[in-house]
Amino acid sequence: MPKNDDHKKFHDLRRQAEEEIKGNFREIPDTLEALPPEESRRLLHQLRVYQVELEMQNEELRRAQLELEASRGLYFDLYNLAPFGYVIMDEWSVIRDANITFARMVDTERSQLTGEPFTRFIDREDQDTYYLKRKQLWKTKKQEACELRLVKKGGSCFWIRLEMTVVNGHDRSAPVCRAVIMDITQLKQAEEIQKNAHTVLEHMVRERTSELEKANQKLQVEIEQRNKAEAALQKSEEHFRKMVELMPVAIFAHTEDSIIFANTAATELLKAADTQDLLGKALVEFLHADDQVQFEQLLKCVLHERVEKKTFSAKFVSVAGADIDIELSLIPFAHQNVPAVQVTAYNITERKQIEEEIIKAEKLESISILAGGIAHDFNNILTIILGYLSVVRKPFNAGKSIETYSHLKEIEKATIQAIGLTKQLLTFAKGGAPVKSAASIEELIEETVMFTSSGSNVRCQFAFADDLMPVEVDRGQISQVLNNLIINAVQAMPGGGTIFISVENIAVDKTSSLPLQEGNYIQISVRDEGEGIPEEVRRQIFTPFFSTKSTGTGLGLTTSYSIIKQHGGHITVDSQVGAGATFAFYLPASGGIMLKESNLSRQLKTGSGRVLVMDDEEAILRLAAEMLPLLGYDAEFARHGNEAIALYAKAFRSTEPFAAVILDLTIRGAMGGKDTVKKLLELDPEVKAIVSSGYSNDAVLSDYRAYGFKGMVSKPYQLEELADVLHQVILGTV
Structure with missing residues (x-):
């Protein structure tokens, strides 16, 4: 019977009893002896009926209380016996x-x-992470x-x-x-969650006394107390039920x-329509066939052997x-004196995906190391080819054989394209700061776009603004950005179409919405005629490892984003489903003059003096022996750092010191250029050292002055490049 109906019934009985006594009050004599025997027996019988009725009401309330205590105990146990910490803040x-x-976790x-503030228990280095998550929550x-x-x-840390x-x-x-x-x-074991001692309610039932009125008053007081206890238990049970339900x-x-x-x-984890769809069924029905036998064995073990905990994936x-993918924890407990098991299922699908991405990243790291080594060795080979080409081409610069000169220039052009490929390999392998130089942005874009789109069923349409401002970029890295964008555009139009590439000058001021410093920039836009990019994909498009292609790595646009950022620029994407996509990136304009390539010969900058070359590649040394005399040096x-230091020290003390030193950054098994220049600076603070490396993306090349070098020449290099850097360093014009 509902509580309100019980209360109304008890109230009506009391009211009727009071009215009956009130109505017969005048008929009751002062003493029981004055009453007729029949009236005394009737009155005594009536009082005993009231007494029995009150005792039955009391017994009914006691039974309801026990049921509420059992229900509250279930939710209380589920809350406190969970293998995870729960906090309300x-x-x-x-x-x-x-x-x-949780209390045990933080000791x-x-x-x-x-x-207490929850932040008191968070490690100082992770406070910002928690703050941002709490703010977003x-x-x-x-x-x-x-x-x-x-x-x-005690001060020790642990991850949660x-x-x-x-x-x-x-x-x-x-x-x-x-919070969970x-x-x-x-993860293998967790401490056993101790059960809270249940609040023991004192049940005191007083013996019936000879005075029926006094017994009646005591019983009424006990009923009122039990009514209050019932309300408190219902409130407590509701509290714990909500806590468990909302976890x-x-x-x-x-x-x-x-x-x-x-x-x-x-219910949500199993995609059931309602909790009732799960009750009465065995949990093993929802487990994968490969896990059912193990679960049944563990369930029996926890139930019958009362082990403190079992966990498995x-x-x-x-x-x-x-x-x-889940992780199950089985903990024994008693429900209404019946052995039961609390099963907690933690969804680890996301964690397993992250573990798979980590494995993928480790594989990519191995590939990148291999790519870096190949590119370095390939650059040494290209240095020899390009260097000898510039040496062979020098006699034809005067126009003695235009046809032979033209052939040599084509070979040189193909070699430079190979250089671009090695730079892309190095960018993939190392990333790092860009090694910038003045570049013809029009030629760079046309060469990269036509090379990348060749063999596809798309055509490319260019639109270059007049008087484009000059830029200083890492040609290899910007080529990689264009390569990624063109490949994406080609894949977005499997049936063919047109890719529109436009380049123009823009000025960024305080009113601009672009996250760039004020100044002049070059805007390069790549637009396709594909199906467009949905909003949910566009929001994650620059996220590492995010890809909509089954064979994609999810690193192409992430790498492009990083490259543009390191150039001091910005990259954006604009797309509507069904209307194609436009990627635009912005590069800071430089204050220099745009120098375009020319097929006409140019005057080599020559000089005089002794030049020390340190490299562990004999072919590079033989090439230097050909090139330097042509320039007047x-x-x-030297094959390694110690030999270079000894030769420089000997020359420094003589009347013919070295005019310049060219140091290879990486020497196998010996001292390389970075350590060698430190020793040379101790010997001669004015040493004119030039760093050279096949790792064109090395941080030393991008900021060589910070390491004590006066100049830099990236392998592979031509005779003209070597002549320029020697001339600038020796004359002190850099």
Whole structure:
């Protein structure tokens, strides 16, 4: 019978009794002896009936109380026996409540947690991460998760995964944050969650006394007390039920045969329409066939042997038939004196995806190391080819054989294209700061676009503005950006189409929406006629490892974004579904003069003096022996840093010191250029050292002056490039 009906019934009985006594009050004599025997027996019988009725009411209330205590105990156990920490916080991260597991995690008494800021337990280095996640949580009211470190009472740190959800407070109070904390430092075992001692309610039933009125008063007091206890128990049971229901982790209560409880998260995880669809069924029905036998064995082990905990990884098969990677924890407990198991299912699908991405990244790292080594060695070979080409071409510069000169220029052009490919390999392998130089942006764009789109079923249409401002860029890296954008555009139009490439000058001022410093920029736009990019894809398009292609690495546009950022620029994407996509990137204009390539010969800058060349490649040394005399210099050679230092010291003390030193950055098994120049600067602070390397993306090349060098020449180089840098360094014009 509902509580309100019981209360009304008891009230009506009391009212009737009072009216009957009131009505017969005048008929009752002062003493029982004055009453007739029949009237005395009738009155005594009536009083005993009232007494029995009150005792029955009291027994009914006691039984209802026991049922409420059992229900409250179930939810209380599910909350405190969870293998994860649960914390309730207000909007300012002040802890309102926390379970025993969390108190043990931070090695603090549970009673001391209430009122403490949650940030007190977060490692200093992870405070910003938590702040941003908390800010986003309260802004969007959507679930947020992050991984960070907590600090125990003794000062030791451990890693946790924190999942936070905003829910309405109890009894319509202010919203609160419910947080689930999983210790990911030790996933194999977790400490046994101790059960809270249940509050023991004292049941005292006084013996019937000889005075019926006094017994009646005592029974009424006990009924009122039990009514209050019932209300408190109902309130407490509702509180714990809501806490378990709103937890973002799937929780089941399972007997030997079937599920007797499942929270909302469990229903959502299995894609069930309602919790009732799960009750009465065995959890093994929702496990993948490969995991069913192991689960049944562990369930029996936990139920019958009362082991403190069992954990294993498995797969759920949802109602919709989808596989879900989970981690199951089985903990024994008693439900109404019946052995049961609390099964917590943690969705680890995202974690497994991250682990797979890490493996993919490690494979890419191995490939990048290989690519860097190949590019370095290939650059040494190209240095020899390009260097000898410039030496062979020199006699034809005067126009003695235009045809032979033209052939040599074509070979030289093809070699320069190969150089571009090695620079792209180095960019993939190392990334790093760009090695900038003045470049003809029109020629760079046309050569890269036509090379990348060759063999496809698309055509390219160029639009270059007049009087484009000059730029200083890393040709290899900008070629890689264009290569990525053109490949994406070609793949967006499998049926063919036109790619529109436009280049123009723009000025960025305070009113511009672009996240760039004020100044002049070159805008390069690549537009296709494909199907366009959906909004949800566009938001993640520059995210590492994000790809909509089954064979994609998800690194192309991420690398492009990084390259443009390191050039001091910015890259954007604009697209509407069904209307193609436009990628635009911006490069800072330089203050120099645009120098375009010319087939006409140019005057070599010659000089005089001794030049020391350090390199571990004999072919490079032989090439230097050919090139330097053509420029008017005497060449001497060293194979490693110690030899170079000894030769320089000897010459420094003589009347013919070296006019310049060319140092290869990387020497196999010996001292390279970076360490060698430090020693030379100690010997001669005015040493005119030039760094050279096949690793064109090395940080030393991009900021060589910071390492003590006066100039830089990136392999492979031509006779003219070597002549220019020697002339500038020796004369001190750099």
